Amino acid sequence: xxxxxxxxxxxxxxxxxxxxxxxxxxxxxxxxxxxxxxxxxxxxxxxxxxxxxxxxxxxxxxxxxxxxxxxxxxxxxxxxxxxxxxxxxxxxxxxxxxxxxxxxxxxxxxxxxxxxxxxxxxxxxxxxxxxxxxxxxxxxxxxxxxxxxxxxxxxxxxxxxxxxxxxxxxxxxxxxxxxxxxxxxxxxxxxxxxxxxxxxxxxxxxxxxxxxxxxxxxxxxxxxxxxxxxxxxxxxxxxxxxxxxxxxxxxxxxxxxxxxxxxxxxxxxxxxxxxxxxxxxxxxxxxxxxxxxxxxxxxxxxxxx
Amino acid sequence: xxxxxxxxxxxxxxxxxxxxxxxxxxxxxxxxxxxxxxxxxxxxxxxxxxxxxxxxxxxxxxxxxxxxxxxxxxxxxxxxxxxxxxxxxxxxxxxxxxxxxxxxxxxxxxxxxxxxxxxxxxxxxxxxxxxxxxxxxxxxxxxxxxxxxxxxxxxxxxxxxxxxxxxxxxxxxxxxxxxxxxxxxxxxxxxxxxxxxxxxxxxxxxxxxxxxxxxxxxxxxxxxxxxxxxxxxxxxxxxxxxxxxxxxxxxxxxxxxxxxxxxxxxxxxxxxxxxxxxxxxxxxxxxxxxxxxxxxxxxxxxxxx
Numbered sequence: 001x002x003x004x005x006x007x008x009x010x011x012x013x014x015x016x017x018x019x020x021x022x023x024x025x026x027x028x029x030x031x032x033x034x035x036x037x038x039x040x041x042x043x044x045x046x047x048x049x050x051x052x053x054x055x056x057x058x059x060x061x062x063x064x065x066x067x068x069x070x071x072x073x074x075x076x077x078x079x080x081x082x083x084x085x086x087x088x089x090x091x092x093x094x095x096x097x098x099x100x101x102x103x104x105x106x107x108x109x110x111x112x113x114x115x116x117x118x119x120x121x122x123x124x125x126x127x128x129x130x131x132x133x134x135x136x137x138x139x140x141x142x143x144x145x146x147x148x149x150x151x152x153x154x155x156x157x158x159x160x161x162x163x164x165x166x167x168x169x170x171x172x173x174x175x176x177x178x179x180x181x182x183x184x185x186x187x188x189x190x191x192x193x194x195x196x197x198x199x200x201x202x203x204x205x206x207x208x209x210x211x212x213x214x215x216x217x218x219x220x221x222x223x224x225x226x227x228x229x230x231x232x233x234x235x236x237x238x239x240x241x242x243x244x245x246x247x248x249x250x251x252x253x254x255x256x257x258x259x260x261x262x263x264x265x266x267x268x269x270x271x272x273x274x275x276x277x278x279x280x281x282x283x284x285x286x287x288x289x290x291x292x293x294x295x296x297x298x299x300x301x302x303x304x305x
Numbered sequence: 306x307x308x309x310x311x312x313x314x315x316x317x318x319x320x321x322x323x324x325x326x327x328x329x330x331x332x333x334x335x336x337x338x339x340x341x342x343x344x345x346x347x348x349x350x351x352x353x354x355x356x357x358x359x360x361x362x363x364x365x366x367x368x369x370x371x372x373x374x375x376x377x378x379x380x381x382x383x384x385x386x387x388x389x390x391x392x393x394x395x396x397x398x399x400x401x402x403x404x405x406x407x408x409x410x411x412x413x414x415x416x417x418x419x420x421x422x423x424x425x426x427x428x429x430x431x432x433x434x435x436x437x438x439x440x441x442x443x444x445x446x447x448x449x450x451x452x453x454x455x456x457x458x459x460x461x462x463x464x465x466x467x468x469x470x471x472x473x474x475x476x477x478x479x480x481x482x483x484x485x486x487x488x489x490x491x492x493x494x495x496x497x498x499x500x501x502x503x504x505x506x507x508x509x510x511x512x513x514x515x516x517x518x519x520x521x522x523x524x525x526x527x528x529x530x531x532x533x534x535x536x537x538x539x540x541x542x543x544x545x546x547x548x549x550x551x552x553x554x555x556x557x558x559x560x561x562x563x564x565x566x567x568x569x570x571x572x573x574x575x576x577x578x579x580x581x582x583x584x585x586x587x588x589x590x591x592x593x594x595x596x597x598x599x600x601x602x603x604x605x606x607x608x609x610x
Contacts, residue, residue: 063469164368
């Protein structure tokens with residue numbers, strides 16, 4: 001990479017649009033993906049499948065919506081209320097419907113005609129997994145392979161900060177030693193994969209954007225216990241590189257919440273690791289240019305063997 | 306198929322769960338998909354790609370959320386307000402957050418602490434496409450290939466009636482003759498594909514569940530003008546077979562709304578066709594049994610060549 005590469009969120013968004021890689025949206029954080037963007041993302045996803053091939057993963061898939069009670073139960077509204085999305089729906093009749101259409105016509109708010117539903121947007125691909133692990137794990141524990149759309153309410157001009165995006169995620173549930181060993185193995189494999197793809201990636205300890213005054217304590221605890229790591233790459237800023245891969249050690253949080261036990265009866269521990277699929281794809285375009293045909297041969301050979 | 310096959314939504318759901326094909330949810334219409342379910346769905350999706358290979362499709366992909374103004378603009382709140390989902394989010398500070406957590410803790414409603422956002426759930430995979438077709442089409446028009454998650458707020462015990470599910474969809478924008486010819490070609494190919502897969506499928510004219518008193522007129526118009534067709538297969542009922550594939554002719558609705566013009570300057574017409582991916586998959590399990598290894602050889606050969 002040349003030392004003169006410029007980093008700027010707005011310019012990068014415009015370049016992605018100009019090359020047909022993303023299709024511009026009409027509200028911040030929501031946009032389409034073009035054919036070439038999806039080719040790269042799909043090739044990367046296949047590569048991840050190969051890297052994970054011998055992990056004994058079970059595949060599960062969940063929709064982009066969950067039971068609202070789930071995000072209440074896992075503590076999401078405590079830690080990240082500002083990022084959550086809950087679904088409201090219309091339960092009225094003809095009269096309320098006419099009122100709604102008039103309000104829409106006149107550009108007036110129509111939220112008063114909606115009611116909170118039982119549904120929330122999925123904030124993390126792994127949340128719906130844990131209730132499927134309740135009970136006693138086999139001796140080797142369980143490992144789950146997931147792909148899904150997540151919702152984060154943080155409208156932004158940064159193309160890397162989307163309201164709705166895909167994660168390829170793996171979850172491990174087992175005894176503490178096994179879980180930490182698995183997390184460490186993925187920390188190594190995840191970083192190596194990015195380096196093999198020619199990305200200037202490094203790994204580092206990280207923290208989550210916990211909400212409010214109480215959140216400060218959670219951040220301090222997370223940092224001290226080294227519960228979160230990220231692999232980061234400069235995409236829209238050199239000083240603040242973008243997390244393209246994250247590793248979270250939950251200790252016994254989900255094991256306790258969903259009564260998951262190891263074969264010898266202890267509360268199981270869990271960890272997850274996830275690739276931000278759009279972010280990895282954008283990091284490849286930023287690093288190697290907007291035309292994959294002109295990417296370095298070793299990178300092309302890895303993505304399209 | 307034996308004449309003694311039993312049809313019952315609850316039994317079919319329980320059988321899908323018992324065979325690990327779906328992972329039970331905790332609220333109606335939301336559940337996970339297991340590995341074998343996804344293998345079948347993915348194989349069918351690949352088969353659709355083959356059938357569509359020579360159509361000159363452009364690929365686009367959109368997230369499961371859209372700008373709320375889009376569903377207002379296309380008239381979704383007029384026709385299907387009861388099926389829509391809009392996203393609300395928390396914009397408060399520490400005080401409101403404490404209030405929210407207390408309400409959640411006490412099992413009280415907390416909707417008063419949320420505000421309507423700019424985001425809605427995607428109700429049809431094709432809606433975000435049309436603004437990308439604004440302007441003058443090339444002489445042959447344009448054809449778009451899409452896959453995505455859609456939201457329909459109709460909680461139900463029927464496994465075939467999901468709140469969140471995937472559609473593989475194609476959109477055609479061109480002059481009226483070209484659009485109708487394309488629709489007819491897909492009507493034939495879609496039905497033939499289902500018959501080749503051993504499904505007892507038939508095609509028929511259909512109508513949408515338009516809302517309220519005004520909706521009755523829209524249904525009558527749609528039926529009279531034959532704007533909607535479906536391919537249906539018995540899955541949870543013999544008398545009311547399930548639509549697994551639908552074909553919608555929009556005439557100039559989207560052409561006018563998004564200023565899409567043909568090469569000779571007329572308002573373009575559009576049509577779309579979509580496979581309900583989970584429904585096709587469930588129809589295969591209902592028809593051929595819960596173990597794909599024991600499906601008829603011609604069906605297996607088609608799905609796993």
